[in-house]
Amino acid sequence: MSGNIPIADREGPRRIEQELTEADRSRRKIEFDYSGGERLSMNMGPQHPSAHGVFRAILELEGEEVVGVDAVIGYLHRCHEKLAETLTYAQYPSIASKTDYVAAMTSEFAYVMAAEQIGKIEVPKRAQYLRVICAELQRIASHLLWLGTWCMDMGGALGGGATIFLYTIRERETILDLFEELVGARLLYGFFQVGGVRYDAPANWIEHCRTTLDAIDGRVVEYEQMLEGNPFFLARAKGVGFISRELAEDVGIAGPLLRGSGVNFDIRKAAPYSSYEDFQFTIPVETVGDCFARYRVRMAEFRQASSIARQALDKLPEGPISSMPGLKSVAQVRIPKGEAYTRVEGPRGEVGCYLIADGTAKPYRMKWRGASFSNLAVLPYIVPGVKVADVPAIMGSVDPVFGEVDR
Amino acid sequence: MKGTEPTVIVRAVLKAMGMTLRNLFRKPVTVHYPTTERKYPERYRGLLALVYEPDTGDEACIGCRLCEFVCPPAVIKVEMLKTPERNYAKSFTLELYACEFCELCVQVCPTDAIVMMKSFDMPTADRREMLLDKDRLHTIGLQHERTWATGNKLRDMQAPPKGAPRPGHAAPAAPKPTEAKA
Amino acid sequence: MTLTMLIAPFVVLNVVIGMVTYVTLLERKFAARMQSRIGPYRVGPHGLLQPIADALKLMMKEDIVPTAADRSIYNLAPIVFLLPCMLIFATIPFAPGLGVADLNIGILFFLAVSAMEIVGLFMAGWGSNNKYALLSAMRAVNQIISYDLPFIFSALVPVLLAGSLRLSDIAAAQGGGYWFIFYPVIGQLAFLFFIISTLAAENRVPFDILEAESELVAGFRVEYSGMKFALIQLGEYAHVIGSSYLGALLFLGAWGGPGPEWLGPIWFTLKAVVLFLLVTWVRWSFVRIRVDQILALSWKVLMPATLLLLVATGMVVVWRIAP
Known part of the structure; x- marks a missing residue:
């Protein structure tokens, strides 16, 4: 895969300067060689219906083919x-x-786990299970949004x-209704707190969850029916955006991008947190590494x-539901000195939080490892060489959320 | 498109179109807001309001400023008024245009004075109308329906008092046998 | 110049423009129902006044011309695009004897004129002085030229079966209920290729790469606003309706249908609307494919297929195999 060549070093259109006679040296003639060397620099700008947020990609085009990409975030x-x-x-x-406003609970999870790890705070079992339920529901909700926006990028x-x-x-929306019953909010929750969770499952919530999951399982079958053999969809998704296994391991991506290229790595199995070891599940892995493989990974997820x-x-x-309840937990949580890095398997990859605590109620330093930020690093390797129309398809299958990228 | 026989393509195309046709005959999921009211769940985090005590009819807020202290975007400003019997809030401003609706202020309030409503209806053309002072907060509290959550209930949900049932907690249901879905 | 020659075009034009605006509403409601939602609902009872509201809005909009645009080309492009799309209605007979101009080369005129909108399209893309518009215009020229050939060949199958280029003759040859679409194999295949070719020639999904919102944000019409945009929209939808009428005439028996004779135009319009709904149904079910895949489909699949179909139809006609 070709690496990213800085714009300054790239070839521009070739200029042919003719040997001029003395008489017409006053008019220097410069012709452009149109034999495929002329490049168009196009902006898939921050305002764009398919940019998944505010993202600027400066594309160098030769006709219909992209030869270079510069990502501005x-x-x-x-x-x-x-x-x-x-x-x-x-x-x-x-x-x-x-x-990550699309899968909001993931980031809360990472932060709160980091604080608990430094302070050696035990989280009660019920809170751990509630966290797992909400994280998985969040994953389903995020993948639903991914499927919709990806198809919209490809189909208009x-x-x-x-x-x-x-x-x-x-x-x-049905999943967000579940969250609304549990927490009161649909998109941005404040569900996690250091030591556990803030809200408990109300009456009928568990039944409601089950019926919603049944309905969604049925609908996912319908989506597959609409897309699986669809020749137009396959023509757009197969053979586009190859990430080889070596590239995937080298460049530092995570999540479905990694698992679509044959690397069997999922934090929930590799380093289980919050009682994930109590559950039985498999990690879907596909080896081909193109957009269709990542699609299959997410559908299996x-x-x-x-x-x-x-x-x-x-x-x-x-x-x-919390080991630090009451007034104390909201207003004054003091974490002793220490540092920790915790990772959570979000729908987009590994969301990590590195926290340095210094004994007061506020951390000394907190750093996010944004899943989408690291995933975007793969773009200069897979975008050059495809046609313009494939760029939204690739961006969609990388599935960035720019809240995570820019923080 | 190479490598697929025409029959496979035609069948897949017809399947996709059949799915769209099936949805043609399903009931639309549109809710005709605002002519139809959506039923908000019990814990919906809507507008904020100050309430009165149910038995005495007195203002419930004692001006302790815990909500001001806990608010992440710092939108609450309170001044305390001390009287011999009890304290009040002399002034209480809440900038609703910057509020995150995170319910932390509700969670810390010791007297259940600040609560959230089950409605977010406050359309306005001027952002200054969303700077709520104490009178407007009390008016909102009388206008709309309250959510289930108050400070004591939220705190008791996390740490139930000895022997008392935990508010907001579902009774444990018998686990259903599930088949492992591959 | 008799009075009918003056009035008929006027009437047809007005009816067509009225139909085009209301067909946009039909498409929006149909598409909305397929997506589990309701389309326009508030403007007028069940959204019936929505097209009028849209037309008024577009008329009142500010007409923005980019500074660096090529003014004459930019301003003329919508008209050059719209004219052929309106002219195609001149040859369509809405009932036996009821048409603007029943040319004896009717279908040739239709196909030739409808291919002229490429000029308007490219003028729009070039005159806008916008990279997106230019890219889209180049793709459009490629695509429409490639698909005009299968379009013509599949439209020639009914011509061969009827034995005349005149559109009313083709319609009359289907009288008696045996429409060309019922012909054993060649009828259905020709109809299928016709539908695919019109989808591509009208830039409808799955072949609408040139107005691909996700990459090119409205393509060649990105710099147009107000009335010029309305003209371009009008032209596009008029072309779709015109092709639907042509398809109904060529394959679905035009004005044939049960009931008295004066119901003929109504049946005709109904069949055209059914074809339009078919096109809409395809539009809202599929993602689009890339331009090189579109061209590959045209040159590698459709061209040979339609050529073979034409040869087969010729043999059928000469040897009188089919009834």
Whole structure:
């Protein structure tokens, strides 16, 4: 795979300067060689229907083929890491939702686990199971949004893509209804707190979860029916955006991108956290490494997440939901000196939180490892060489959320 | 498109179109807001309001400023008024346009004075109208329906008092036998 | 110049423009129902006044011309695009004897004129002085030229079966209920290729790479606003409706149908609307494919297939194999 050549070093159009006679040296003639050497520099700019957020990609095009890409990020930078130094451990989890706003609970999970790891705070079993249920429901909701927006990128907002988008959003709304019953909010929750979770399952919530999961499993079958053998979809997704196994291991991506290229790595199995070792599930891995393989990985993850959530719902133990409850947990949580790096398998990859605590109620330093930020590093390797129309398809299958990238 | 026989392509195309046709005959999921009201769940985090004590009718807020202390975006500003019997809030401003609706203020309030409503209806053309002072907060508290969550209930959900049932907690249901879905 | 020659085009044009605006509403409601939602609902009862609201809005919009645009080409492009799309209605007979101009080379005129909108398209893309528009215009020229050939060949199958280029003759040859689509194999195949070719020639999904919102944000019409945009939209939908009418005439028996004779135009319109709904149904079910895949489909699959089909139809006609 060709690496990224800085724009300054790339070839421009070749200039042919003719040997001029003395008479017409006054008019220097410079011709461009149109035999394929002329490049068009096009901006898939920050405002773009398919940029998945605010993302600027400067594409160098030769006709219809992309020969270079320069990714410009930072349009959504909101100083999360500095904010974390000014907010206490009790206040920050609701802000942490805003990094990965599509799968908000993932970021809260990582932060809260980091604080608990430094402070050696035990999380009660019920809280751990509730965390797992919510994380898996969040994964399903995030993958639903991914499928919808990816098909919309490939198919157009006025076309078949929008149809699948509306179907998946319709299903995602049912999951958000579940969260609304549990927490009260649909998109950005403040569900986690250091020591456990803030809310407990209300009456009928468990039954409601089960019926929703059943309905979603049925609908996922319908999506596969619509897409699986569809020749137009296969023509767009197969053979596009190859990530070889060596590249995947070298460049530092994680999540479905890694598992679509044949690397069997999932943090829930490799370094289980929060009682994931109690559940039985498999990790879907595909070896081909193109967009279609990543699609298959995510579709299989739907089913695995549903199965984990069902197991957790069945085995939900009784007990407290937080080991630091009451007034103390909200206002004054003091973590002793120490540092920790915790990782969570989010829908997009590994979300990591590196926390340095210094004994006060606020951390000394907090750093996010954004899953999408590291995943974007693969773009200069896979985008050059494809056609322009494949760029949104690749971006969609990489599935970035720019809250995570820019933080 | 290479490598697939025409029959396979035609069948897949017809399957996809059949799925769209099936959805043509399903009921649309649109909710005709605002003519139809959506039923909000019990714990919905809507507008914020100050309430009165149910038995005495007195203002419940004692001006302790815990909510001001805990609010992440720091939108609450309280001034305490001390009187011989009890303390009050002399002024209480809440900038609703910056509020995150995270419910932390509700969770810390010792007297259940600040609560959230089951409605978020506050359409306005001017952001300054969303700077709520104490009178407006009390008015909102009387206008809409409250959510289930108050400070004591949220705290008791996390640490139930000895012997008392835990609020907001579902009774344990008999686990259903599940088949492992591959 | 008799009075009918003056009035007929006027009437047809108005009816067509009215139909085009309401067909947009039909498409929006149909598409919405396929997506589990309701389409336009508030403007007028069940959204019936929505097209009028849209037309008024577009008329009142500010007409923005980019500074560096090539003014004459930019301003003329919508008109050059719209004219052929309106002209195709001149040859369609809505009932026996009821048409603007029943040319004896009717279908040739239709196909030739409908291919002229490429010029308008490219003018729009070039005159906008916008890289996105230019890319889309180049793709459009490629695509429409490639698909005009299968379009013509598949439209020639009914011509061969009827033995005349005149559109009313083709319609009359299907009288008696045996429409060309019912012909054993060649009828259905020709209809299928016709539908695919019209989808591509009208830039409809799955072949609408040139207005691909996700990459090119409205393609060649990205710099147009207000009334010029309305003209381009009008032209596009008029072309779709015109092709639907042509398809209904060539394959579905035009004005044939049960009931008295004066119901003929109504049956015709109904069949055209059914074809339009078929096109819409395909549009809202599939993602689009890349331009090189579109061209590969045209040159490698459709061209040989339609050529073979034409040869087979010729043999059938000469040897009178089919009834």
